[in-house]
Amino acid sequence: MDDPVPVPAVPDYFLPATIAEAGDLLARHDGRARLLAGGQTLIPELYRPGGTPAALIDLRRIAELGRIEWRADHVEIGAMVTIAAARAELARAFPVAAPCLGHVANSAVRNRATLGGSLALADPASEISTFLLAHDAGIILAGGELCPVDQLIAGCADAPPFIRAIRLPLPAAHERSGFAEILRRRSGGRSLAMALARLGAGRARLTVSGGTCQPFRIEATDGPALLDALVARSSAFDGPSTRAWALAAARRAIATAENAAC
Amino acid sequence: MLINCTLNGRDTAIEAAATTRLSALLRETLGLTGTHVACDEGVCGSCTVLLDGSAARACLTLAGQCDGVAIETVEGVAAGETFETIADAFLRHNALQCGFCTPGFVTTVAAMLRDDARERLGDAEVEARISSVACRCTGYLPIVAAVRDLLGRDR
Ligand SMILES: Cc1cc2nc3c(=O)[nH]c(=O)nc-3n(C[C@H](O)[C@H](O)[C@H](O)COP(=O)(O)OP(=O)(O)OC[C@H]3O[C@@H](n4cnc5c(N)ncnc54)[C@H](O)[C@@H]3O)c2cc1C
Ligand code: FES
Ligand code: FES
Numbered sequence: 001m002d003d004p005v006p007v008p009a010v011p012d013y014f015l016p017a018t019i020a021e022a023g024d025l026l027a028r029h030d031g032r033a034r035l036l037a038g039g040q041t042l043i044p045e046l047y048r049p050g051g052t053p054a055a056l057i058d059l060r061r062i063a064e065l066g067r068i069e070w071r072a073d074h075v076e077i078g079a080m081v082t083i084a085a086a087r088a089e090l091a092r093a094f095p096v097a098a099p100c101l102g103h104v105a106n107s108a109v110r111n112r113a114t115l116g117g118s119l120a121l122a123d124p125a126s127e128i129s130t131f132l133l134a135h136d137a138g139i140i141l142a143g144g145e146l147c148p149v150d151q152l153i154a155g156c157a158d159a160p161p162f163i164r165a166i167r168l169p170l171p172a173a174h175e176r177s178g179f180a181e182i183l184r185r186r187s188g189g190r191s192l193a194m195a196l197a198r199l200g201a202g203r204a205r206l207t208v209s210g211g212t213c214q215p216f217r218i219e220a221t222d223g224p225a226l227l228d229a230l231v232a233r234s235s236a237f238d239g240p241s242t243r244a245w246a247l248a249a250a251r252r253a254i255a256t257a258e259n260a261a262c
Numbered sequence: 263m264l265i266n267c268t269l270n271g272r273d274t275a276i277e278a279a280a281t282t283r284l285s286a287l288l289r290e291t292l293g294l295t296g297t298h299v300a301c302d303e304g305v306c307g308s309c310t311v312l313l314d315g316s317a318a319r320a321c322l323t324l325a326g327q328c329d330g331v332a333i334e335t336v337e338g339v340a341a342g343e344t345f346e347t348i349a350d351a352f353l354r355h356n357a358l359q360c361g362f363c364t365p366g367f368v369t370t371v372a373a374m375l376r377d378d379a380r381e382r383l384g385d386a387e388v389e390a391r392i393s394s395v396a397c398r399c400t401g402y403l404p405i406v407a408a409v410r411d412l413l414g415r416d417r
Contacts, residue, residue: 013263013280013326036324043322044303046281056280058326084316102386106394108317108370109304188393 012055018062019164023142025057026162033057035162037080037117040109065116065164073170076140079116079163083128086115093170095260096177096196100131103181106188116163119149122156122214125191127181129153130215134196134207138167153214175200178256182245193237193245195253199223206230208250211242223254267328270338280326285309287325288335296336296365307395310366311335317373317394336365339372348372348412355408359399366395371409378413388413 011033016022026033032054036042045051059065065080068089075093077086083104090097104110104118104127118128119139129149137149142162147155155161171177181194193210199222206226209215213236220226230250234243263280266273269292278287283302288294288311298308302321309320312334320335339345348371351357358364374391377383383391392402392409407417 010279010281015326015329036327038322039324039327040304040319040322043283043324047283047302052281056324056326060327102390105304106307107387107391108307108310108319108394109322111316112313112318112322 011053014055014057015061016057016059019064019142019162022057022059022062023162025055029053029055031159035059035120037114037120038082038112040105040113041117041121059116067165075168075170077115077166077168079119079165080114083110083113083115083118090168094135094168094177096134096179096198097131100127100179100196103127103179103188103191103194115166119152119163119166120156120160122153122160124209124212124214125194127191127194130194130196130207130209131179132166132168133215133217134198134205135168135171137169139163140165140167150214150216171198172200176257176260178253178258178260180249180252180256182249193242193249195246195249197223197226197250197253197257199254199257204254206250206253208246210246210249211238213237213242213246223258226254227251263326263329265325265329267330268332270334270341276325278325280324282325283321284311284323284325284328284333285320288320294335294337296340298362298365300362305396306363307366307370308363310369310395312339312369312373315373315376317370317391334369334372336368339368342372344372344375348375351408351412352405355404355411357400357404357408363395363397363399367392367397367405370395371412374409375412383413385415388415 014025034053034056036056036058059080065078067078069076083101087097087101118126132149138146139149139152140146142164176199179196182192195208198205204220204222204226206218207215218226218229220229237243237246265276265278285297285299288297297320300306300308304319304322310317311320314332
Protein backbone atom coordinates (compact mmCIF):
# COMPACT_ATOMS: atom_id res chain seq x y z
CA MET A 1 0.00 0.00 0.00
CA ASP A 2 3.02 2.28 -0.20
CA ASP A 3 2.60 3.45 -3.77
CA PRO A 4 3.65 7.07 -4.10
CA VAL A 5 0.57 9.23 -4.43
CA PRO A 6 0.71 11.12 -7.70
CA VAL A 7 -0.25 14.76 -7.28
CA PRO A 8 -1.01 16.59 -10.51
CA ALA A 9 1.17 19.54 -11.48
CA VAL A 10 -0.09 22.26 -9.20
CA PRO A 11 -2.25 24.79 -10.95
CA ASP A 12 -2.83 28.22 -9.47
CA TYR A 13 -5.70 28.08 -7.03
CA PHE A 14 -8.03 31.05 -6.71
CA LEU A 15 -10.82 31.73 -4.24
CA PRO A 16 -12.61 34.77 -5.68
CA ALA A 17 -15.25 36.51 -3.54
CA THR A 18 -17.44 37.81 -6.37
CA ILE A 19 -18.79 36.61 -9.70
CA ALA A 20 -17.06 39.50 -11.46
CA GLU A 21 -13.71 38.48 -9.98
CA ALA A 22 -14.24 34.85 -11.04
CA GLY A 23 -15.22 36.01 -14.53
CA ASP A 24 -12.05 38.11 -14.80
CA LEU A 25 -9.90 35.17 -13.73
CA LEU A 26 -11.56 32.95 -16.34
CA ALA A 27 -11.01 35.53 -19.07
CA ARG A 28 -7.41 36.17 -18.02
CA HIS A 29 -6.55 32.46 -18.36
CA ASP A 30 -8.00 32.30 -21.83
CA GLY A 31 -9.67 28.89 -21.59
CA ARG A 32 -6.92 27.26 -19.54
CA ALA A 33 -8.64 27.72 -16.15
CA ARG A 34 -11.45 25.54 -14.78
CA LEU A 35 -14.23 26.51 -12.42
CA LEU A 36 -14.30 24.28 -9.34
CA ALA A 37 -17.69 23.67 -7.72
CA GLY A 38 -18.07 20.55 -5.55
CA GLY A 39 -15.23 18.85 -7.39
CA GLN A 40 -17.05 15.51 -7.42
CA THR A 41 -16.37 15.04 -11.13
CA LEU A 42 -13.56 17.51 -11.64
CA ILE A 43 -11.17 16.11 -9.00
CA PRO A 44 -10.79 12.63 -10.55
CA GLU A 45 -10.41 14.42 -13.90
CA LEU A 46 -7.46 16.45 -12.55
CA TYR A 47 -5.73 13.21 -11.70
CA ARG A 48 -6.04 11.75 -15.19
CA PRO A 49 -3.12 12.25 -17.55
CA GLY A 50 -3.40 15.62 -19.24
CA GLY A 51 -6.24 16.66 -16.94
CA THR A 52 -4.48 19.50 -15.18
CA PRO A 53 -5.60 23.02 -16.06
CA ALA A 54 -3.41 26.10 -15.58
CA ALA A 55 -5.67 27.36 -12.82
CA LEU A 56 -8.57 26.32 -10.63
CA ILE A 57 -11.17 28.90 -9.70
CA ASP A 58 -12.94 27.67 -6.57
CA LEU A 59 -16.40 29.26 -6.44
CA ARG A 60 -17.25 28.42 -2.83
CA ARG A 61 -16.58 31.86 -1.32
CA ILE A 62 -19.01 33.63 -3.66
CA ALA A 63 -21.97 34.07 -1.30
CA GLU A 64 -24.42 34.92 -4.09
CA LEU A 65 -23.94 31.52 -5.74
CA GLY A 66 -25.02 29.70 -2.59
CA ARG A 67 -28.41 31.40 -2.16
CA ILE A 68 -31.94 30.14 -2.61
CA GLU A 69 -34.49 32.92 -3.09
CA TRP A 70 -38.23 32.35 -3.16
CA ARG A 71 -40.37 34.71 -5.21
CA ALA A 72 -44.13 34.78 -5.82
CA ASP A 73 -44.04 32.56 -8.91
CA HIS A 74 -40.52 31.11 -9.03
CA VAL A 75 -37.50 30.19 -7.00
CA GLU A 76 -33.95 31.17 -7.87
CA ILE A 77 -31.24 28.73 -6.83
CA GLY A 78 -27.56 29.65 -6.91
CA ALA A 79 -25.25 27.46 -8.98
CA MET A 80 -23.24 26.42 -5.89
CA VAL A 81 -26.24 25.06 -3.99
CA THR A 82 -25.57 21.38 -3.35
CA ILE A 83 -27.88 18.64 -4.53
CA ALA A 84 -28.52 17.69 -0.89
CA ALA A 85 -29.51 21.26 -0.01
CA ALA A 86 -31.66 21.69 -3.13
CA ARG A 87 -33.40 18.39 -2.45
CA ALA A 88 -34.27 19.45 1.11
CA GLU A 89 -35.24 23.03 0.28
CA LEU A 90 -37.37 22.22 -2.75
CA ALA A 91 -39.15 19.23 -1.20
CA ARG A 92 -42.29 21.09 -0.17
CA ALA A 93 -42.96 23.10 -3.35
CA PHE A 94 -41.72 20.31 -5.65
CA PRO A 95 -42.81 16.94 -4.20
CA VAL A 96 -40.95 15.12 -6.97
CA ALA A 97 -37.60 16.71 -5.99
CA ALA A 98 -36.95 14.27 -3.14
CA PRO A 99 -37.33 11.04 -5.15
CA CYS A 100 -35.74 12.49 -8.28
CA LEU A 101 -32.68 14.18 -6.77
CA GLY A 102 -32.35 11.29 -4.31
CA HIS A 103 -31.31 9.16 -7.28
CA VAL A 104 -28.19 11.26 -7.89
CA ALA A 105 -24.98 9.48 -6.87
CA ASN A 106 -24.94 8.71 -3.13
CA SER A 107 -25.72 10.77 -0.03
CA ALA A 108 -22.09 11.82 0.58
CA VAL A 109 -21.55 12.94 -3.03
CA ARG A 110 -24.87 14.82 -2.90
CA ASN A 111 -23.56 16.76 0.10
CA ARG A 112 -20.84 18.24 -2.12
CA ALA A 113 -22.00 18.11 -5.75
CA THR A 114 -23.71 21.28 -6.94
CA LEU A 115 -26.50 22.07 -9.39
CA GLY A 116 -24.20 24.28 -11.47
CA GLY A 117 -21.49 21.61 -11.74
CA SER A 118 -24.07 19.02 -12.71
CA LEU A 119 -25.62 21.18 -15.40
CA ALA A 120 -22.23 22.06 -16.86
CA LEU A 121 -21.50 18.35 -17.34
CA ALA A 122 -24.70 17.95 -19.39
CA ASP A 123 -24.68 14.20 -18.82
CA PRO A 124 -27.79 12.72 -20.49
CA ALA A 125 -28.20 10.36 -17.52
CA SER A 126 -28.33 13.24 -15.02
CA GLU A 127 -31.44 13.49 -12.89
CA ILE A 128 -30.69 17.22 -12.51
CA SER A 129 -31.15 17.83 -16.25
CA THR A 130 -34.40 15.86 -16.31
CA PHE A 131 -35.73 17.62 -13.20
CA LEU A 132 -34.86 21.08 -14.51
CA LEU A 133 -36.15 20.48 -18.01
CA ALA A 134 -39.38 19.00 -16.65
CA HIS A 135 -39.92 22.21 -14.68
CA ASP A 136 -39.11 24.63 -17.52
CA ALA A 137 -36.03 25.95 -15.74
CA GLY A 138 -34.23 28.98 -17.04
CA ILE A 139 -30.50 29.22 -16.47
CA ILE A 140 -29.07 32.57 -15.47
CA LEU A 141 -25.53 33.01 -16.74
CA ALA A 142 -22.79 35.00 -15.04
CA GLY A 143 -23.54 38.07 -17.16
CA GLY A 144 -27.25 37.93 -16.26
CA GLU A 145 -28.53 36.43 -19.55
CA LEU A 146 -31.37 33.92 -19.21
CA CYS A 147 -31.09 30.72 -21.24
CA PRO A 148 -33.64 27.87 -21.41
CA VAL A 149 -32.21 24.72 -19.86
CA ASP A 150 -32.40 22.58 -23.05
CA GLN A 151 -30.47 25.23 -24.97
CA LEU A 152 -27.85 25.34 -22.21
CA ILE A 153 -27.48 21.55 -22.19
CA ALA A 154 -27.04 21.50 -25.96
CA GLY A 155 -24.40 24.27 -25.70
CA CYS A 156 -22.49 22.56 -22.89
CA ALA A 157 -21.31 19.89 -25.31
CA ASP A 158 -18.67 22.39 -26.49
CA ALA A 159 -17.83 24.67 -23.60
CA PRO A 160 -20.21 25.29 -20.72
CA PRO A 161 -20.81 28.95 -19.99
CA PHE A 162 -20.34 30.26 -16.43
CA ILE A 163 -23.65 29.46 -14.70
CA ARG A 164 -24.86 31.82 -11.97
CA ALA A 165 -28.27 30.49 -10.94
CA ILE A 166 -31.30 28.45 -11.89
CA ARG A 167 -34.75 29.96 -12.16
CA LEU A 168 -37.54 27.48 -11.50
CA PRO A 169 -41.20 28.40 -11.98
CA LEU A 170 -43.32 27.03 -9.11
CA PRO A 171 -45.75 24.25 -10.04
CA ALA A 172 -49.48 24.72 -9.51
CA ALA A 173 -50.64 23.57 -6.09
CA HIS A 174 -52.99 20.91 -7.49
CA GLU A 175 -50.40 19.34 -9.76
CA ARG A 176 -49.49 15.69 -9.24
CA SER A 177 -46.06 14.45 -10.18
CA GLY A 178 -44.04 11.26 -10.28
CA PHE A 179 -40.48 10.21 -11.04
CA ALA A 180 -39.12 6.81 -12.03
CA GLU A 181 -35.69 5.58 -12.98
CA ILE A 182 -34.59 2.23 -14.34
CA LEU A 183 -31.33 0.98 -12.86
CA ARG A 184 -29.29 -2.11 -13.43
CA ARG A 185 -28.80 -2.53 -9.68
CA ARG A 186 -31.13 -1.39 -6.95
CA SER A 187 -28.33 0.36 -5.07
CA GLY A 188 -27.62 2.83 -7.84
CA GLY A 189 -25.20 3.27 -10.67
CA ARG A 190 -25.89 4.83 -14.00
CA SER A 191 -29.50 5.14 -15.04
CA LEU A 192 -30.71 3.20 -18.08
CA ALA A 193 -33.67 5.53 -18.49
CA MET A 194 -35.71 7.92 -16.38
CA ALA A 195 -38.98 9.79 -16.61
CA LEU A 196 -40.71 12.59 -14.74
CA ALA A 197 -44.47 13.05 -15.14
CA ARG A 198 -46.46 16.17 -14.22
CA LEU A 199 -50.22 15.91 -14.34
CA GLY A 200 -52.32 19.06 -14.10
CA ALA A 201 -55.83 20.04 -15.10
CA GLY A 202 -56.17 19.08 -18.80
CA ARG A 203 -52.41 19.17 -19.25
CA ALA A 204 -50.05 16.23 -18.85
CA ARG A 205 -46.31 16.51 -19.30
CA LEU A 206 -43.56 13.95 -19.44
CA THR A 207 -39.80 14.40 -19.53
CA VAL A 208 -37.77 11.35 -20.51
CA SER A 209 -34.13 10.48 -21.02
CA GLY A 210 -32.39 7.19 -21.75
CA GLY A 211 -28.99 5.95 -22.85
CA THR A 212 -27.17 8.72 -24.65
CA CYS A 213 -30.38 10.61 -25.44
CA GLN A 214 -30.65 13.94 -23.61
CA PRO A 215 -33.96 14.49 -21.82
CA PHE A 216 -36.85 15.78 -23.91
CA ARG A 217 -40.41 16.89 -23.13
CA ILE A 218 -43.72 15.60 -24.37
CA GLU A 219 -47.08 17.16 -23.75
CA ALA A 220 -50.59 15.68 -24.06
CA THR A 221 -53.99 15.87 -22.44
CA ASP A 222 -53.58 12.93 -20.06
CA GLY A 223 -51.33 10.04 -19.01
CA PRO A 224 -52.31 7.45 -21.67
CA ALA A 225 -51.93 10.07 -24.42
CA LEU A 226 -48.43 10.79 -23.12
CA LEU A 227 -47.48 7.15 -23.57
CA ASP A 228 -48.77 7.12 -27.16
CA ALA A 229 -46.78 10.27 -27.85
CA LEU A 230 -43.66 8.71 -26.36
CA VAL A 231 -44.01 5.61 -28.55
CA ALA A 232 -44.21 7.93 -31.56
CA ARG A 233 -40.99 9.62 -30.45
CA SER A 234 -39.12 6.44 -29.53
CA SER A 235 -36.72 6.56 -32.48
CA ALA A 236 -34.90 9.24 -30.43
CA PHE A 237 -33.39 6.46 -28.33
CA ASP A 238 -30.23 4.50 -29.20
CA GLY A 239 -31.80 1.09 -29.56
CA PRO A 240 -34.68 -1.22 -28.71
CA SER A 241 -33.59 -1.85 -25.15
CA THR A 242 -33.30 1.85 -24.30
CA ARG A 243 -36.70 2.38 -25.93
CA ALA A 244 -38.15 -0.32 -23.71
CA TRP A 245 -36.52 1.08 -20.56
CA ALA A 246 -37.71 4.59 -21.37
CA LEU A 247 -41.29 3.36 -21.82
CA ALA A 248 -41.06 1.41 -18.59
CA ALA A 249 -39.80 4.50 -16.74
CA ALA A 250 -42.56 6.61 -18.29
CA ARG A 251 -45.30 4.13 -17.32
CA ARG A 252 -44.03 4.02 -13.76
CA ALA A 253 -43.66 7.81 -13.48
CA ILE A 254 -47.19 8.34 -14.78
CA ALA A 255 -48.59 5.69 -12.44
CA THR A 256 -46.80 7.31 -9.50
CA ALA A 257 -48.20 10.71 -10.46
CA GLU A 258 -51.74 9.29 -10.90
CA ASN A 259 -51.46 7.88 -7.40
CA ALA A 260 -49.93 10.97 -5.78
CA ALA A 261 -51.92 13.06 -3.37
CA CYS A 262 -52.38 16.61 -4.58
CA MET B 263 -0.90 26.86 0.06
CA LEU B 264 -1.43 27.20 3.82
CA ILE B 265 -4.63 25.45 4.85
CA ASN B 266 -6.15 26.75 8.09
CA CYS B 267 -8.74 24.29 9.30
CA THR B 268 -10.07 22.58 12.37
CA LEU B 269 -8.94 18.97 12.39
CA ASN B 270 -10.72 16.76 14.91
CA GLY B 271 -11.51 19.74 17.07
CA ARG B 272 -8.08 21.40 16.97
CA ASP B 273 -7.15 24.48 14.99
CA THR B 274 -4.52 23.34 12.52
CA ALA B 275 -2.45 24.96 9.78
CA ILE B 276 -1.16 22.58 7.11
CA GLU B 277 1.11 23.44 4.21
CA ALA B 278 0.01 21.46 1.15
CA ALA B 279 -0.45 21.73 -2.59
CA ALA B 280 -4.03 22.93 -3.18
CA THR B 281 -4.72 19.94 -5.44
CA THR B 282 -3.69 17.26 -2.92
CA ARG B 283 -6.61 14.98 -2.21
CA LEU B 284 -7.73 15.26 1.41
CA SER B 285 -7.50 11.46 1.67
CA ALA B 286 -3.80 11.57 0.75
CA LEU B 287 -3.16 14.55 3.02
CA LEU B 288 -4.71 12.75 5.99
CA ARG B 289 -2.97 9.45 5.37
CA GLU B 290 0.45 10.46 4.05
CA THR B 291 1.17 13.84 5.63
CA LEU B 292 -0.78 13.62 8.87
CA GLY B 293 -0.53 9.88 9.52
CA LEU B 294 -4.29 9.57 10.04
CA THR B 295 -4.62 6.21 8.33
CA GLY B 296 -8.08 5.42 9.67
CA THR B 297 -9.43 7.09 6.54
CA HIS B 298 -9.27 4.21 4.06
CA VAL B 299 -8.94 4.55 0.31
CA ALA B 300 -10.08 2.05 -2.30
CA CYS B 301 -11.68 3.56 -5.39
CA ASP B 302 -10.58 7.24 -5.35
CA GLU B 303 -13.79 7.97 -7.28
CA GLY B 304 -16.44 8.60 -4.65
CA VAL B 305 -18.08 5.21 -5.04
CA CYS B 306 -16.94 3.02 -2.14
CA GLY B 307 -17.20 5.40 0.79
CA SER B 308 -14.30 4.00 2.81
CA CYS B 309 -12.69 7.49 2.82
CA THR B 310 -15.79 9.22 4.23
CA VAL B 311 -15.01 12.08 6.64
CA LEU B 312 -17.16 14.87 8.02
CA LEU B 313 -16.69 18.35 6.56
CA ASP B 314 -18.49 20.99 8.63
CA GLY B 315 -20.55 18.13 10.02
CA SER B 316 -21.67 16.52 6.74
CA ALA B 317 -20.40 13.26 5.30
CA ALA B 318 -18.06 13.82 2.35
CA ARG B 319 -15.59 11.79 0.33
CA ALA B 320 -12.02 12.68 1.34
CA CYS B 321 -10.85 11.32 -2.04
CA LEU B 322 -13.09 13.88 -3.81
CA THR B 323 -11.98 16.82 -1.68
CA LEU B 324 -8.94 18.96 -2.43
CA ALA B 325 -6.72 20.41 0.28
CA GLY B 326 -7.60 23.83 -1.15
CA GLN B 327 -11.28 23.19 -0.42
CA CYS B 328 -10.51 22.64 3.29
CA ASP B 329 -9.32 26.11 4.18
CA GLY B 330 -11.72 27.41 6.84
CA VAL B 331 -13.47 24.04 7.17
CA ALA B 332 -13.96 21.77 10.20
CA ILE B 333 -12.70 18.29 9.32
CA GLU B 334 -13.58 15.30 11.44
CA THR B 335 -12.00 11.95 10.64
CA VAL B 336 -12.76 8.53 12.06
CA GLU B 337 -10.00 9.18 14.62
CA GLY B 338 -11.91 12.26 15.78
CA VAL B 339 -15.17 10.32 16.02
CA ALA B 340 -13.35 7.55 17.89
CA ALA B 341 -12.20 10.06 20.51
CA GLY B 342 -15.74 11.41 20.96
CA GLU B 343 -18.45 10.27 23.32
CA THR B 344 -20.79 8.49 20.88
CA PHE B 345 -18.08 6.18 19.61
CA GLU B 346 -18.44 3.61 22.34
CA THR B 347 -22.14 3.22 21.58
CA ILE B 348 -21.44 2.90 17.85
CA ALA B 349 -18.66 0.35 18.39
CA ASP B 350 -20.83 -1.58 20.82
CA ALA B 351 -23.75 -1.79 18.37
CA PHE B 352 -21.48 -2.83 15.50
CA LEU B 353 -19.91 -5.58 17.61
CA ARG B 354 -23.22 -6.79 19.01
CA HIS B 355 -24.74 -7.09 15.52
CA ASN B 356 -21.59 -8.45 13.83
CA ALA B 357 -21.66 -5.43 11.54
CA LEU B 358 -18.06 -5.86 10.46
CA GLN B 359 -15.95 -8.73 9.21
CA CYS B 360 -12.68 -7.65 7.57
CA GLY B 361 -13.27 -4.09 8.82
CA PHE B 362 -12.02 -2.28 5.72
CA CYS B 363 -15.30 -0.43 5.27
CA THR B 364 -15.84 0.24 8.97
CA PRO B 365 -14.22 3.71 9.23
CA GLY B 366 -16.54 4.91 6.46
CA PHE B 367 -19.54 3.55 8.33
CA VAL B 368 -18.40 5.02 11.66
CA THR B 369 -18.17 8.55 10.22
CA THR B 370 -21.40 8.13 8.23
CA VAL B 371 -23.25 6.83 11.29
CA ALA B 372 -21.84 9.57 13.55
CA ALA B 373 -23.28 12.22 11.19
CA MET B 374 -26.55 10.28 10.99
CA LEU B 375 -26.95 10.17 14.78
CA ARG B 376 -26.38 13.93 15.07
CA ASP B 377 -28.73 14.74 12.18
CA ASP B 378 -31.41 12.39 13.52
CA ALA B 379 -31.22 14.06 16.95
CA ARG B 380 -31.93 17.40 15.27
CA GLU B 381 -34.76 16.14 13.04
CA ARG B 382 -35.90 12.56 12.73
CA LEU B 383 -34.57 10.97 9.53
CA GLY B 384 -36.98 8.90 7.47
CA ASP B 385 -36.31 5.18 7.04
CA ALA B 386 -35.53 5.68 3.34
CA GLU B 387 -32.95 8.33 4.20
CA VAL B 388 -31.35 6.04 6.78
CA GLU B 389 -31.18 3.25 4.21
CA ALA B 390 -29.79 5.58 1.55
CA ARG B 391 -27.03 6.78 3.86
CA ILE B 392 -26.08 3.22 4.78
CA SER B 393 -25.85 2.29 1.12
CA SER B 394 -23.51 5.23 0.48
CA VAL B 395 -20.71 3.05 1.88
CA ALA B 396 -19.80 -0.25 0.21
CA CYS B 397 -19.28 -3.36 2.31
CA ARG B 398 -18.14 -6.50 0.54
CA CYS B 399 -18.35 -8.79 3.57
CA THR B 400 -21.45 -8.45 5.69
CA GLY B 401 -24.26 -8.31 3.15
CA TYR B 402 -25.49 -5.15 4.95
CA LEU B 403 -28.23 -6.73 7.08
CA PRO B 404 -26.09 -6.64 10.26
CA ILE B 405 -25.12 -3.03 9.53
CA VAL B 406 -28.75 -2.03 9.02
CA ALA B 407 -29.60 -3.78 12.30
CA ALA B 408 -26.80 -1.99 14.17
CA VAL B 409 -27.80 1.41 12.80
CA ARG B 410 -31.50 0.90 13.52
CA ASP B 411 -30.56 -0.17 17.03
CA LEU B 412 -28.46 2.99 17.46
CA LEU B 413 -31.35 5.13 16.24
CA GLY B 414 -33.74 3.34 18.58
CA ARG B 415 -35.89 1.87 15.84
CA ASP B 416 -37.47 -1.54 15.31
CA ARG B 417 -35.70 -4.06 13.12
C1 LIG C 1 -19.77 8.27 -7.44
C2 LIG C 1 -20.53 9.26 -8.24
C3 LIG C 1 -21.79 8.96 -8.74
C4 LIG C 1 -22.51 9.90 -9.47
N1 LIG C 1 -23.76 9.58 -9.88
C5 LIG C 1 -24.52 10.53 -10.50
C6 LIG C 1 -25.87 10.29 -10.85
O1 LIG C 1 -26.41 9.21 -10.59
N2 LIG C 1 -26.57 11.27 -11.47
C7 LIG C 1 -26.02 12.49 -11.74
O2 LIG C 1 -26.70 13.36 -12.27
N3 LIG C 1 -24.75 12.75 -11.42
C8 LIG C 1 -24.00 11.81 -10.80
N4 LIG C 1 -22.71 12.08 -10.45
C9 LIG C 1 -22.17 13.34 -10.85
C10 LIG C 1 -22.23 14.30 -9.72
O3 LIG C 1 -23.54 14.75 -9.54
C11 LIG C 1 -21.27 15.33 -10.24
O4 LIG C 1 -20.03 15.05 -9.72
C12 LIG C 1 -21.68 16.67 -10.07
O5 LIG C 1 -22.90 16.82 -10.72
C13 LIG C 1 -20.68 17.67 -10.52
O6 LIG C 1 -20.93 18.67 -9.67
P1 LIG C 1 -19.78 19.35 -8.86
O7 LIG C 1 -20.41 20.48 -8.13
O8 LIG C 1 -19.03 18.39 -8.08
O9 LIG C 1 -18.89 19.94 -10.05
P2 LIG C 1 -17.34 19.90 -10.34
O10 LIG C 1 -16.85 18.51 -10.34
O11 LIG C 1 -16.65 20.87 -9.45
O12 LIG C 1 -17.35 20.49 -11.80
C14 LIG C 1 -17.87 19.76 -12.89
C15 LIG C 1 -17.73 20.60 -14.16
O13 LIG C 1 -18.59 21.73 -14.11
C16 LIG C 1 -17.87 22.94 -14.28
N5 LIG C 1 -18.56 23.92 -13.45
C17 LIG C 1 -18.72 23.88 -12.11
N6 LIG C 1 -19.48 24.92 -11.69
C18 LIG C 1 -19.80 25.64 -12.79
C19 LIG C 1 -20.56 26.83 -13.01
N7 LIG C 1 -21.16 27.50 -12.01
N8 LIG C 1 -20.69 27.28 -14.28
C20 LIG C 1 -20.10 26.61 -15.30
N9 LIG C 1 -19.36 25.49 -15.17
C21 LIG C 1 -19.22 25.01 -13.91
C22 LIG C 1 -16.46 22.58 -13.86
O14 LIG C 1 -15.53 23.45 -14.44
C23 LIG C 1 -16.34 21.17 -14.37
O15 LIG C 1 -16.08 21.15 -15.74
C24 LIG C 1 -21.94 11.16 -9.73
C25 LIG C 1 -20.67 11.48 -9.26
C26 LIG C 1 -19.96 10.57 -8.51
C27 LIG C 1 -18.61 10.92 -8.00
S1 FES D 1 -11.83 5.99 -1.86
FE1 FES D 1 -13.13 7.69 -1.64
S2 FES D 1 -15.05 6.85 -2.09
FE2 FES D 1 -13.72 5.21 -2.50
S1 FES E 1 -16.46 -5.73 6.68
FE1 FES E 1 -15.23 -6.18 4.99
S2 FES E 1 -15.85 -4.69 3.57
FE2 FES E 1 -17.22 -4.37 5.17
